[in-house]
Amino acid sequence: MSLENTPARANSPVSEWLFGGNLVYRIAAGIGIGIVLALLWPAAAKEAMLLGNLFVQALKAVAPVLVLVLVASALANQKQGQHAQLRPIVVLYLVGTLSAAFLAVTMSKLFPTVLTLSVTDVAMNPPQGIGEVLNNLLFKIVDNPVSAVMNGNFIGILVWGVALGLAMRHASDGSRLMLSDLSHAVTSIVRVVIRLAPIGIFGLVAGNIAEFGFSALQGYARILSVLLGAMLIMALLINPLIVFVKTRRNPYRIVFTALRESGITAFFTRSSAANIPVNMALCERLKLDENTYAVSIPLGATINMGGAAITITVLTLAAAHTLGINVDLPTALLLSVVAALSACGASGVAGGSLLLIPLSCGLFGIPNEIAMQVVAVGFVISVLQDSAETALNSSTDVVFTAAVCGIPENH
Numbered sequence: 001m002s003l004e005n006t007p008a009r010a011n012s013p014v015s016e017w018l019f020g021g022n023l024v025y026r027i028a029a030g031i032g033i034g035i036v037l038a039l040l041w042p043a044a045a046k047e048a049m050l051l052g053n054l055f056v057q058a059l060k061a062v063a064p065v066l067v068l069v070l071v072a073s074a075l076a077n078q079k080q081g082q083h084a085q086l087r088p089i090v091v092l093y094l095v096g097t098l099s100a101a102f103l104a105v106t107m108s109k110l111f112p113t114v115l116t117l118s119v120t121d122v123a124m125n126p127p128q129g130i131g132e133v134l135n136n137l138l139f140k141i142v143d144n145p146v147s148a149v150m151n152g153n154f155i156g157i158l159v160w161g162v163a164l165g166l167a168m169r170h171a172s173d174g175s176r177l178m179l180s181d182l183s184h185a186v187t188s189i190v191r192v193v194i195r196l197a198p199i200g201i202f203g204l205v206a207g208n209i210a211e212f213g214f215s216a217l218q219g220y221a222r223i224l225s226v227l228l229g230a231m232l233i234m235a236l237l238i239n240p241l242i243v244f245v246k247t248r249r250n251p252y253r254i255v256f257t258a259l260r261e262s263g264i265t266a267f268f269t270r271s272s273a274a275n276i277p278v279n280m281a282l283c284e285r286l287k288l289d290e291n292t293y294a295v296s297i298p299l300g301a302t303i304n305m306g307g308a309a310i311t312i313t314v315l316t317l318a319a320a321h322t323l324g325i326n327v328d329l330p331t332a333l334l335l336s337v338v339a340a341l342s343a344c345g346a347s348g349v350a351g352g353s354l355l356l357i358p359l360s361c362g363l364f365g366i367p368n369e370i371a372m373q374v375v376a377v378g379f380v381i382s383v384l385q386d387s388a389e390t391a392l393n394s395s396t397d398v399v400f401t402a403a404v405c406g407i408p409e410n411h
Helices: 013-019 023-040 042-076 086-110 130-141 145-151 154-168 173-195 197-212 215-247 252-269 276-285 290-303 306-322 329-344 352-364 368-405
Strands: none
Touching (some): 023 252, 042 154, 042 290, 086 215, 154 290, 215 306, 215 368, 276 368, 306 329, 306 352
């Protein structure tokens, strides 16, 4: 699924632009053109948002089928003696998510933030406890496969992919070959969708800037600075440290590659699920073990939630500071664990990490009415917060997978 090996169609300038050249450069060009259009012609920029929405929808459409077929094919056609290195990747995912929560506590203590909790309450239905989060998780595991694909339930899709792959290992050679051919066919479709990223991201950038601008974020500059600062530290310091401890090699080449080729797309699509095809393509280009990344990438989109842990922890501690609640270190560390565990279920909750804030606020006795105002603040700043969170989560999936598979020599 290499992004760089799609044949260019020289007979058409449009096809040449879409399918030839460096994808990252063309995405950067799309971002620049989108910004210019939003500044000079806002009405047209808002209309261009349609292109962005179509691109995100296309990614979301192909991702469930891609995950199901690739996971099943990788396991069904696994040769004797080959094993997916999933245990060390899961360990890295959990270590990374917990580290992100601890970092968020530190940042919140160093830069305490006061929120203006006057946002109109919004009708939400957040989970009432860890038990409810785990209960939802269990029911997603045993979901009907058709329902899982239709609703983008990647936990259920992953379970069915593993089950089908293991069962198909005992099928005839022809059946396993057919499954392999199907995976290549889906991969070809995904390759075309990913090549449309410059147009999609152009639409997303133009539409978002034209509609929201940056003025709406000025009143929340401090809390945004804490959130984005923590995510940058996580991406550029903590994650590389974790990779170095694991590999004893320079981690920054793979970190910057993942941020550039996975993080940028995730930043604008704001969907870990939509970025699964992008990460799969990047892992193939890096020549990582397909038996591993076919499972680890969709798994990471479910449980590797460092950005979500940062969001939950920072906003919860900001609410506590605003209300004058003194949070001692042991309680803050307990919050980190709760935030990390909750974040692992964030992808299955409508509204993502923000709707898990009331759960964490409950540790400090903060009323649900106030907690929901904090959620509303989160939605106001989500233009940047959710984008940065998704970029961190999604790029880290590739970084940790590469750390376990072995960082390529040229990265």
